Amino acid sequence: MAFRHTVGQASYVFDDLRSLLAKASPARAGDMLAGIAAASEEERVAARWALADVPLGHFLDEAVVPYESDEITRLILDRHDAAAFSEIAHLTVGEFREWLLADDVDDARLSRVADGLTPEMTAAVSKLMRNQDLILVASKRRVITRFRNTIGLPGRLSVRLQPNHPTDDPRGVAAAIIDGLMYGCGDAVIGVNPAGDGLAAIIGLLQLCDDIRSRFDIPTQTCVLTHVTNTLRAIEAGAPVDLVFQSIGGTEATNRSFGVDLAILAEAQQAAQALGRGTVGGNLMYFETGQGSALSADAHHGADQQTLEARAYGLARQFNPLLVNTVVGFIGPEYLYDGREIIRAGLEDHFCGKLLGLPMGCDVCYTNHAEADQNDMDNLLTLLAAAGVNFVMGVPGADDIMLNYQSTSFHDALFVRRLLGLGRAPEFERWLESIGIADSSGHLLSPVPQHPLLGLGSELGGAR
Amino acid sequence: MSRLVARDPWFRLRDLTAARIAIGRAGGSLPTHELLSLSLDHARARDAVHHPLDVGALQAGLGERGLPCMTVHSAAGDRATYLRRPDLGRRLDDASRARLRDAADERGYDLALVFADGLSAVAVERHALSVIDGLLAALGDWRLAPVVIAEQARVALGDDIGSALRARQVVMLIGERPGLSSPDSLGLYLTHAPRPGLSDADRNCISNVRPAGLVPAAAARRLDHLLRGARALGASGVALKDDFSEIGRTLD
Numbered sequence: 001m002a003f004r005h006t007v008g009q010a011s012y013v014f015d016d017l018r019s020l021l022a023k024a025s026p027a028r029a030g031d032m033l034a035g036i037a038a039a040s041e042e043e044r045v046a047a048r049w050a051l052a053d054v055p056l057g058h059f060l061d062e063a064v065v066p067y068e069s070d071e072i073t074r075l076i077l078d079r080h081d082a083a084a085f086s087e088i089a090h091l092t093v094g095e096f097r098e099w100l101l102a103d104d105v106d107d108a109r110l111s112r113v114a115d116g117l118t119p120e121m122t123a124a125v126s127k128l129m130r131n132q133d134l135i136l137v138a139s140k141r142r143v144i145t146r147f148r149n150t151i152g153l154p155g156r157l158s159v160r161l162q163p164n165h166p167t168d169d170p171r172g173v174a175a176a177i178i179d180g181l182m183y184g185c186g187d188a189v190i191g192v193n194p195a196g197d198g199l200a201a202i203i204g205l206l207q208l209c210d211d212i213r214s215r216f217d218i219p220t221q222t223c224v225l226t227h228v229t230n231t232l233r234a235i236e237a238g239a240p241v242d243l244v245f246q247s248i249g250g251t252e253a254t255n256r257s258f259g260v261d262l263a264i265l266a267e268a269q270q271a272a273q274a275l276g277r278g279t280v281g282g283n284l285m286y287f288e289t290g291q292g293s294a295l296s297a298d299a300h301h302g303a304d305q306q307t308l309e310a311r312a313y314g315l316a317r318q319f320n321p322l323l324v325n326t327v328v329g330f331i332g333p334e335y336l337y338d339g340r341e342i343i344r345a346g347l348e349d350h351f352c353g354k355l356l357g358l359p360m361g362c363d364v365c366y367t368n369h370a371e372a373d374q375n376d377m378d379n380l381l382t383l384l385a386a387a388g389v390n391f392v393m394g395v396p397g398a399d400d401i402m403l404n405y406q407s408t409s410f411h412d413a414l415f416v417r418r419l420l421g422l423g424r425a426p427e428f429e430r431w432l433e434s435i436g437i438a439d440s441s442g443h444l445l446s447p448v449p450q451h452p453l454l455g456l457g458s459e460l461g462g463a464r
Numbered sequence: 465m466s467r468l469v470a471r472d473p474w475f476r477l478r479d480l481t482a483a484r485i486a487i488g489r490a491g492g493s494l495p496t497h498e499l500l501s502l503s504l505d506h507a508r509a510r511d512a513v514h515h516p517l518d519v520g521a522l523q524a525g526l527g528e529r530g531l532p533c534m535t536v537h538s539a540a541g542d543r544a545t546y547l548r549r550p551d552l553g554r555r556l557d558d559a560s561r562a563r564l565r566d567a568a569d570e571r572g573y574d575l576a577l578v579f580a581d582g583l584s585a586v587a588v589e590r591h592a593l594s595v596i597d598g599l600l601a602a603l604g605d606w607r608l609a610p611v612v613i614a615e616q617a618r619v620a621l622g623d624d625i626g627s628a629l630r631a632r633q634v635v636m637l638i639g640e641r642p643g644l645s646s647p648d649s650l651g652l653y654l655t656h657a658p659r660p661g662l663s664d665a666d667r668n669c670i671s672n673v674r675p676a677g678l679v680p681a682a683a684a685r686r687l688d689h690l691l692r693g694a695r696a697l698g699a700s701g702v703a704l705k706d707d708f709s710e711i712g713r714t715l716d
Contacts, residue, residue: 368510
């Protein structure tokens with residue numbers, strides 16, 4: 001169906017919903033690379049005027065990616081909950097923005113409509129929203145998940161401890177884990193990106209992380225971020241697998257390029273659930289996403305990268321994940337050119353994911369060929385923390401020496417806790433106090449050389 | 465160490481990793497020394513990305529070795545375009561393609577070597593000649609195309625270059641995406657029967673070539689092994705199982 005909007009002498013026509021969404025999207029490199037962005041600033045705003053008048057119900061009639069050829073589209077439309085949708089079914093996209101911003105639309109009401117929303121509806125409304133709208137609406141919504149602790153409670157922010165090492169050296173990884181724990185990080189997960197994908201090394205890292213966790217009885221979960229098929233093999237080999245990790249995208253073809261589909265994700269989830277390792281809850285999937293992955297895989301179907309990112313969340317919510325992480329600036333400047341585009345994308349992703357009921361975290365990050373620096377990361381971290389992001393990354397000194405990019409650091413987490421008064425997952429917070437890392441208000445204590453965690457350091461051969 | 469910041473008692477763990485651990489804190493924030501160290505390393509990585517390739521120095525180095533060379537340019541006219549348009553960095557500009565076609569001959573070349581700036585021209589300037597010194601000694605009588613020096617190049621530009629030269633194999637020696645601790649890391653990408661339209665699955669990669677990573681001499685030995693393997697198999701990429709090889713992240 002075509003959409004039109006007239007501005008003065010100019011009449012703009014948009015051939016279909018997919019094209020309308022693409023042209024309404026805030027300017028970014030990836031959509032320009034794909035050749036689907038608005039040709040002028042005026043066309044972009046004209047597209048937004050036209051989009052504002054589209055009824056939400058239209059999104060159930062016109063698919064952005066064909067139903068017949070894409071299992072993500074089928075998942076989204078087949079599980080759509082008409083009863084949940086009924087509260088907002090009469091709204092246009094423009095009115096939906098106003099509904100979201102209304103004072104009496106709170107967490108309970110947002111939660112009630114979540115299963116009535118499609119990812120494309122959330123993407124559409126985000127394109128009409130300023131950054132402050134994205135922050136305010138997301139801040140109303142709390143998504144709480146549990147495995148060995150409770151993540152996403154109001155007034156709290158969790159951190160993934162990311163102890164990567166370029167050769168997966170166990171002592172190097174352990175040293176970074178000790179460092180992160182001593183800085184009060186690791187309540188979202190202790191999660192290692194392995195440099196290689198050999199099964200023996202993967203199992204070695206799983207064992208290492210689990211040994212540290214169980215030895216100090218840390219109320220958190222561990223993960224080695226390897227392909228889901230490796231995790232399945234590790235489970236079969238008896239390795240201690242808490243979470244199942246996988247990168248996912250918003251189209252079937254993107255996921256095929258990642259070597260996954262719905263069936264394999266379901267199989268891995270069931271295998272991990274059968275281990276019964278969660279103590280306070282059963283959320284155990286950990287997904288990573290990022291705008292641009294579909295274009296990168298030549299699997300974008302002419303849709304804009306932000307809409308496709310939201311569709312990845314449509315896939316994620318099928319699996320009740322513990323953590324969903326948009327790795328916003330990792331992909332490079334051909335998709336998100338500079339700090340401004342990265343910041344906008346991070347806020348959009350967090351907003352769309354939260355509306356869809358997902359426990360959204362963000363790897364606030366950039367590469368050295370993007371026009372960005374730590375100041376941009378400070379800005380995005382602060383904005384996302386204000387918006388109620390569930391978790392961020394903790395990388396020693398913000399410098400990931402294996403993946404060669406910059407993220408947020410243990411220090412950055414301390415900064416934003418101090419600034420906004422954010423606590424950690426309550427179980428983890430109690431553990432930090434009991435083991436003498438933080439005081440009862442969550443502030444770090446001056447570390448003593450006799451600290452039990454540092455005893456582990458001595459065994460590694462580096463410490464006194 | 466600062467007079468105001470206490471040393472973390474686990475500072476000796478720094479021997480175990482290059483990660484920025486045990487760096488202390490000012491309140492909860494970075495000590496000034498660490499703040500400036502991070503800034504300096506980022507500055508170097510940024511400079512590496514934007515540093516233009518010193519073509520003259522490479523030409524001189526190849527001349528000293530008696531190796532003929534040619535210069536080409538991708539369809540990305542400048543660095544800003546290159547960063548936004550990876551598709552243009554994978555194609556030659558028309559003039560370059562015509563020059564390469566003129567340089568092709570009937571017998572065909574066994575191998576075309578390409579020095580490509582990629583995302584770190586510094587890496588090529590520092591390490592590419594060292595790699596081919598080791599390689600050429602090992603290859604012996606292979607028939608080499610003129611060495612191609614390519615600007616604003618992505619990995620897949622090698623397909624276009626190898627195809628225009630009618631070379632049976634092409635190796636891109638290309639600057640990798642710089643990290644804070646590795647602004648000069650070189651990647652080596654081998655493609656058998658290069659032609660436009662191939663994917664990463666058709667290549668073999670040796671990455672992290674630099675003095676603090678895989679040293680150039682060792683990289684040359686691995687590359688020699690791969691080249692002989694690809695020649696014997698008649699294919700590169702996933703079909704070429706290589707015990708020397710390591711899985712590297714592709715550049716783009």
